[in-house]
Amino acid sequence: xxxxxxxxxxxxxxxxxxxxxxxxxxxxxxxxxxxxxxxxxxxxxxxxxxxxxxxxxxxxxxxxxxxxxxxxxxxxxxxxxxxxxxxxxxxxxxxxxxxxxxxxxxxxxxxxxxxxxxxxxxxxxxxxxxxxxxxxxxxxxxxxxxxxxxxxxxxxxxxxxxxxxxxxxxxxxxxxxxxxxxxxxxxxxxxxxxxxxxxxxxxxxxxxxxxxxxxxxxxxxxxxxxxxxxxxxxxxxxxxxxxxxxxxxxxxxxxxxxxxxxxxxxxxxxxxxxxxxxxxxxxxxxxxxxxxxxxxxxxxxxxxxxxxxxxxxxxxxxxxxxxxxxxxxxxxxxxxxxxxxxxxxxxxxxxxxxxxxxxxxxxxxxxxxxxxxxxxxxxxxxxxxxxxxxxxxxxxxxxxxxxxxxxxxxxxxxxxxx
Numbered sequence: 001x002x003x004x005x006x007x008x009x010x011x012x013x014x015x016x017x018x019x020x021x022x023x024x025x026x027x028x029x030x031x032x033x034x035x036x037x038x039x040x041x042x043x044x045x046x047x048x049x050x051x052x053x054x055x056x057x058x059x060x061x062x063x064x065x066x067x068x069x070x071x072x073x074x075x076x077x078x079x080x081x082x083x084x085x086x087x088x089x090x091x092x093x094x095x096x097x098x099x100x101x102x103x104x105x106x107x108x109x110x111x112x113x114x115x116x117x118x119x120x121x122x123x124x125x126x127x128x129x130x131x132x133x134x135x136x137x138x139x140x141x142x143x144x145x146x147x148x149x150x151x152x153x154x155x156x157x158x159x160x161x162x163x164x165x166x167x168x169x170x171x172x173x174x175x176x177x178x179x180x181x182x183x184x185x186x187x188x189x190x191x192x193x194x195x196x197x198x199x200x201x202x203x204x205x206x207x208x209x210x211x212x213x214x215x216x217x218x219x220x221x222x223x224x225x226x227x228x229x230x231x232x233x234x235x236x237x238x239x240x241x242x243x244x245x246x247x248x249x250x251x252x253x254x255x256x257x258x259x260x261x262x263x264x265x266x267x268x269x270x271x272x273x274x275x276x277x278x279x280x281x282x283x284x285x286x287x288x289x290x291x292x293x294x295x296x297x298x299x300x301x302x303x304x305x306x307x308x309x310x311x312x313x314x315x316x317x318x319x320x321x322x323x324x325x326x327x328x329x330x331x332x333x334x335x336x337x338x339x340x341x342x343x344x345x346x347x348x349x350x351x352x353x354x355x356x357x358x359x360x361x362x363x364x365x366x367x368x369x370x371x372x373x374x375x376x377x378x379x380x381x382x383x384x385x386x387x388x389x390x391x392x393x394x395x396x397x398x399x400x401x402x403x404x405x406x407x408x409x410x411x412x413x414x415x416x417x418x
Contacts (some may be wrong), residue, residue, distance in 0.1 A: 019120050019133070031066055031080060040120045040133060044071035051077075065136065077136035078119070089128025092303075098123025098130045099201050100302040104275070113184045114298050125201065137288040137298055143178065144283035147171045147321045152391045153283045167291040171282075171322060172330050177297050178285050179314060179338035182277070185299065186310040187345030189275035190354060195307050203306030208273055213261050219418035220258040223377045226384035227255045240389035244400035247379075249410035254376040257415040264415060271309055271366055272358065278304030280313035281320035311363050312417060314338055315371015315402075324401040332364065339363045368406045373417035375399040 019040045022030055028050060030036050037045040047069040061083040068076045083089060101118035108115055120133040144151060146165055149158040157164065169177070189195055195202060196209040206212030233239040234248060257263065277284065277299060284301045314335055318327055339360045346355040379399055383392050407413055 019122075019131075027064075027080075027082075031064065037068065041068075042119075043068075045069070046071050061130070077138065079134050079136045081130070081132045081134060083128065083130045085124070085127035085129040087128075089130075090126060092128075093125060093201075093203060094303040095123035095125045095128050095130045096201055096203065096305060097121075097302040098132055099125075099199075100305045101132060101134075103199060104305075105302075108185065108188055111184070111188050113188060114181055114296060115302075116298060116300060137286045137300075139290055139292075140286040140288040140298075141168070141290055142283045143174050143285035143287045143297060144281065144321055146174050146287075147282060148323070150323065150394065151321050152394055168287060168295075171326065172334070174282065174285075174287065174297070175317070175322065175330070175334055176337045178282065178299075178317065179334055180341045181285070181297060181299055182280075182310070182313055183338050183341035183345055185277065186274040186313075187342055187349060187351075190310075190346060190349075190351065191272050192275070195275060202275070203278055203304055203308075205307045207264075208268060208307050210265060216261065216264065216418065217259060220377075220416060222384075223380045223416050223418075224255050224258045226380035227251060230380055230383055241383070241393055241396055244396070244404075246404055246410065247396065247400040250372070250403045250407060250413040251376055251379070253410045254373065254413040254416055255380070260415070267415065271362075272354075273307055274310045276306055276308040276310060276313055277302065278306045278308065280316040282317060283321075309366060309370045309417070310342070311335070311338075311366035312370025312374055315367045315369075316374045318367075319371050319375050319398050319402050320395075324398070324405075327402070328405065331367075335364050335367050336360060369414045370417060372399070372403060372407060373414035375402070376413065377416035377418055 019030065019036060022033070022036050025033070031050055032048045034045045034048060037043075037048055045068055049067050051065040051067055053065045061081045064080045064082075066078040066080065068078060070076065083094065089095065098121040101121040102123075105115050105118055109117065116137065117135045118132055119135075120131070122131045123129070141164055142153070144153050145157065145161065146168060148154065148171070149161055154161060168174075196205050199205060200209075207216050230239065231252075234241075234243050279301060284299065286298045286300055287295065288298055289295050318331060318334075322330075339358075342363075343355040343358060346352075346358075375395070376399070379392075379395055382395060403413070
């Protein structure tokens with residue numbers, strides 16, 4: 001599947017196919033060709049130049065920076081995000097980010113969900129190839145930066161953290177703001193059955209429609225196989241990870257449930273579904289226009305966008321980034337911030353009955369089950385991927401403390417969430 005995005009503003013120049021018509025030109029030539037850019041953006045471009053700048057964070061795509069001068073004299077900054085074809089990207093479905101920007105992003109922006117503006121997108125799910133020409137986030141830093149040097153995404157900038165964090169929000173404040181943004185995203189397509197058919201490319205859409213059993217089993221099998229390979233190293237003491245006994249017992253119980261499609265389908269009926277980001281952690285937010293009155297947070301990187309559990313995103317985010325003591329002190333309040341924002345968003349859309357039916361207790365319970373289940377899948381998979389042992393130890397420890405706080409009996413550990 002591939003697609004092209006019609007520019008937001010029409011112009012006298014050709015639109016829709018201008019960029020791809022010149023696909024044989026070197027990328028840098030396209031990026032600085034005023035006629036091609038004018039047609040792609042729907043704006044009268046008079047000058048374009050590439051900027052030598054390194055991106056901060058992110059490993060899934062190449063980023064090029066571009067400065068544009070319009071006939072009006074206005075200057076705009078753009079980024080081109082590209083990823084070449086690869087079997088891994090195709091298997092994971094990373095090109096769905098381009099489909100998100102084509103089919104859903106404009107509507108979400110119009111309803112107040114803070115996502116970047118995309119002027120052109122092309123994605124091929126069969127190959128994994130993607131191209132997206134997007135607005136650059138001005139004076140931005142990944143929001144995960146504010147969570148300190150223990151978080152693996154920050155290891156490369158530990159010496160710069162005091163400078164990067166100065167004058168910006170702390171982790172509790174940035175999490176509250178992120179959870180409000182999640183609330184706006186989730187409310188926009190709350191229990192929207194049309195997502196399951198018209199946007200079947202969304203991750204998990206088929207599963208929620210009762211189909212796609214083979215792909216669900218394959219995803220669950222990835223974690224189950226990884227755990228089966230890890231388990232003997234724990235018993236022999238050869239694992240580089242210092243394992244928590246309660247976590248091991250919980251993973252044993254969780255992964256024993258990983259092949260039960262019937263139970264999974266029954267479980268889906270017990271909770272609401274929504275459009276979800278799918279890769280919920282603080283480094284997938286940008287804090288833009290930092291240290292100004294206009295500072296705000298933007299949600300980025302929609303390669304895993306799908307249909308799924310709304311509150312699961314909260315658990316995944318907190319386990320990924322928040323220190324255990326901070327989580328214990330703030331989780332109930334932060335989930336409360338999310339719940340209040342979500343129900344207010346639903347009421348603003350005339351969904352009063354849905355808002356009243358969704359209790360804080362149900363939300364918090366799913367924050368626990370979803371977070372535990374998602375990381376029960378992640379931990380074996382990340383270890384099998386060969387990440388450095390200190391990184392795997394960090395995620396192990398984060399999940400272990402969460403499980404000890406919330407799941408006393410390992411038999412109650414939820415099925416892995418894929």
